[in-house]
Amino acid sequence: xxxxxxxxxxxxxxxxxxxxxxxxxxxxxxxxxxxxxxxxxxxxxxxxxxxxxxxxxxxxxxxxxxxxxxxxxxxxxxxxxxxxxxxxxxxxxxxxxxxxxxxxxxxxxxxxxxxxxxxxxxxxxxxxxxxxxx
Numbered sequence: 001x002x003x004x005x006x007x008x009x010x011x012x013x014x015x016x017x018x019x020x021x022x023x024x025x026x027x028x029x030x031x032x033x034x035x036x037x038x039x040x041x042x043x044x045x046x047x048x049x050x051x052x053x054x055x056x057x058x059x060x061x062x063x064x065x066x067x068x069x070x071x072x073x074x075x076x077x078x079x080x081x082x083x084x085x086x087x088x089x090x091x092x093x094x095x096x097x098x099x100x101x102x103x104x105x106x107x108x109x110x111x112x113x114x115x116x117x118x119x120x121x122x123x124x125x126x127x128x129x130x131x132x133x134x
Contacts, residue, residue: 012037025058030066042067048074048090049099054083061085074099108132 016032017024044067051071069088075097096116
C-alpha cells in the first residue's frame with residue numbers, strides 16, 4: 001500500500017482491486033482495507049450518477065453498514081435522491097461536464113481531452129499508455 005501526502009493529510013493508496021483475481025466488488029475492497037487499517041467507519045467517494053445505482057451493488061447492505069458516502073455532484077445536478085439507510089454528504093467541486101467513462105472512451109479513440117485534464121495527468125496517461133492512449 002503506497003502513501004502520499006494530500007494537503008497535510010496522510011493518504012494510503014491500495015492496489016488490492018488490481019491484484020484481485022476475478023470480479024472486484026466494493027465490499028471486498030472495503031473489507032480488505034478494513035483488515036489492514038481497522039477503523040469504525042470509512043468514507044467512499046462516489047459520483048452522483050454512480051450513487052444512484054448503489055442499491056444494485058454486490059452486498060449493498062453490508063457495504064453501507066461499513067462506509068459512509070461522499071457524493072460528488074455531477075455538473076448539472078443539484079440534488080441526489082436519498083437511499084434509505086445510507087449515510088452520505090454532498091460535495092460540489094465544479095467538475096468538468098464529462099464522465100470518467102466518456103473521458104476514457106475519448107482517450108481510447110485518440111481524441112483530444114486536454115480541456116478536461118491537467119497537462120501532467122495527460123502526460124502520465126500517454127507515457128503509461130493508459131486507456132489506450134498513445
